[in-house]
Amino acid sequence: MTSGPLLSSVQMASFVARGFLRFDGVVPDDINRQFMAEAGEIPEAQDGVRIRKLYGEALAANAIPEVAAGTPLADAYPHGSALARLLDLPLVRGAVESLLGDRPVFDHHFLHVTFPPAYHAAGGGENVSQHTHQDSTIDPRTAFDLQIMYYPHAVTRPMGGTRFVPGTHLRKVSEVALGRYQNIRGQQHMVCEAGTLLFLHHGIWHGGGVNLSDRTRFMFKIRMHASGPQTRRWDLSDLPPPNSGPGPQRPIFYRKTAPEPNTVATVLTTPEPWFEQDTSRLEYVNRIRLWRYLAEDPTFDVDYWMTRLETNPV
Amino acid sequence: MSKRTTRGAAMNRPAPRPLRQKVLVLYLANSALDSPTVAWAVYDGTGETLHMAGDADEPPYATGLAALRDGWRLFQASQLLPHTRGEEFDLAYLKYEFFFEQLVEIDP
Numbered sequence: 001m002t003s004g005p006l007l008s009s010v011q012m013a014s015f016v017a018r019g020f021l022r023f024d025g026v027v028p029d030d031i032n033r034q035f036m037a038e039a040g041e042i043p044e045a046q047d048g049v050r051i052r053k054l055y056g057e058a059l060a061a062n063a064i065p066e067v068a069a070g071t072p073l074a075d076a077y078p079h080g081s082a083l084a085r086l087l088d089l090p091l092v093r094g095a096v097e098s099l100l101g102d103r104p105v106f107d108h109h110f111l112h113v114t115f116p117p118a119y120h121a122a123g124g125g126e127n128v129s130q131h132t133h134q135d136s137t138i139d140p141r142t143a144f145d146l147q148i149m150y151y152p153h154a155v156t157r158p159m160g161g162t163r164f165v166p167g168t169h170l171r172k173v174s175e176v177a178l179g180r181y182q183n184i185r186g187q188q189h190m191v192c193e194a195g196t197l198l199f200l201h202h203g204i205w206h207g208g209g210v211n212l213s214d215r216t217r218f219m220f221k222i223r224m225h226a227s228g229p230q231t232r233r234w235d236l237s238d239l240p241p242p243n244s245g246p247g248p249q250r251p252i253f254y255r256k257t258a259p260e261p262n263t264v265a266t267v268l269t270t271p272e273p274w275f276e277q278d279t280s281r282l283e284y285v286n287r288i289r290l291w292r293y294l295a296e297d298p299t300f301d302v303d304y305w306m307t308r309l310e311t312n313p314v
Numbered sequence: 315m316s317k318r319t320t321r322g323a324a325m326n327r328p329a330p331r332p333l334r335q336k337v338l339v340l341y342l343a344n345s346a347l348d349s350p351t352v353a354w355a356v357y358d359g360t361g362e363t364l365h366m367a368g369d370a371d372e373p374p375y376a377t378g379l380a381a382l383r384d385g386w387r388l389f390q391a392s393q394l395l396p397h398t399r400g401e402e403f404d405l406a407y408l409k410y411e412f413f414f415e416q417l418v419e420i421d422p
Contacts, residue, residue, distance in 0.1 A: 129369070131367055163367065170405065171405045171406050173406050173407060177407070178408075179367075181353050181355060182354065182355035182365060182367045182368070182369065183353060183354055183370050183371065183373070184352065185371075207367050210366060210369075273352070274353055275343075276343050276344060276352060276408070276410060278344060278409075279409060282403050282405055283405065285403050286403060286405065289403075
């Protein structure tokens with residue numbers, strides 16, 4: 001797999017700070033149509049037939065293959081299939097390489113289907129949204145896995161869409177233990193055009209939105225991880241060399257002008273609407289730590305958050 | 315008032331209507347009840363409304379104090395706990411959680 005255009009430092013900083021990158025309508029329509037054909041038809045709602053049964057039969061019959069965990073991503077999908085073509089898009093290749101390095105490894109994938117109310121009524125189930133959760137389990141690593149969410153058709157607000165909460169990815173929680181939180185300030189709902197991709201840090205809090213429309217909704221997720229170092233893999237042309245030290249940092253708190261937008265420093269210290277007043281500062285510390293890891297630069301700092309903690313005169 | 319009269323009055327009193335609990339959970343920006351709401355949930359034991367994840371992008375109350383002023387009764391607040399040495403920067407669940415309730419009469 002050869003690389004495409006790499007992410008910029010500001011895009012990487014945004015991923016570090018917010019846990020996602022969104023690319024709207026970047027998958028060509030012919031791939032979207034091919035994917036929908038390979039994903040197969042979902043039968044009409046039938047009285048007395050539970051969604052679980054319809055879902056299971058549809059997954060078994062479609063053309064999307066089972067793939068063994070640990071397979072090189074480049075070998076996960078048959079040549080010419082919609083997913084192989086999607087992963088070969090230059091934008092996708094470049095973003096994946098920027099975040100994971102070359103030769104990423106497939107973890108798992110899943111076809112998420114969210115059914116309209118008629119299916120729940122026919123099958124006797126309740127039509128509700130999925131509880132907000134973090135995928136997998138408690139994950140104390142600094143390294144991260146990447147999850148690509150692919151929206152092969154347009155998603156309207158009544159269709160639900162994936163709900164996610166920017167900036168939650170660095171919190172170490174246990175899967176759906178946080179299900180009690182119904183709504184969080186700043187949550188986003190994926191309303192998008194066909195061919196949109198959402199690149200997520202594995203830790204981001206998310207859930208499937210309830211589908212109140214009359215159309216079945218599809219989303220395909222692929223989880224992958226690095227096979228080697230995932231550090232310093234993006235476009236580093238605007239980055240100072242590592243270990244050059246933070247030097248004099250920008251003025252903090254007492255500033256007469258707004259900080260310069262679209263810089264790594266500003267992006268890493270931009271709060272989310274849900275941030276608590278004290279822990280927002282711990283979020284900055286954790287973002288800086290992740291940036292240090294990715295940039296291989298243990299001296300990096302913004303606004304003295306780390307320098308202050310590391311100043312320990314003898 | 316004689317016992318007989320009291321008993322008679324009690325017999326004429328209408329039976330109490332059943333109560334159901336509505337629960338409001340607010341997550342605030344710090345431990346003060348008048349700090350801003352950052353997350354929330356509503357669970358309605360009357361069955362009149364069904365709330366679920368992602369059903370509102372704006373909170374029902376701007377602060378915990380606003381909920382008190384609207385008649386919600388606070389019955390639980392998260393504790394303030396010291397930070398474990400070595401884990402001072404680890405973040406997990408939302409920190410300032412406040413449980414409120416309303417008791418609502420329903421038709422038997």
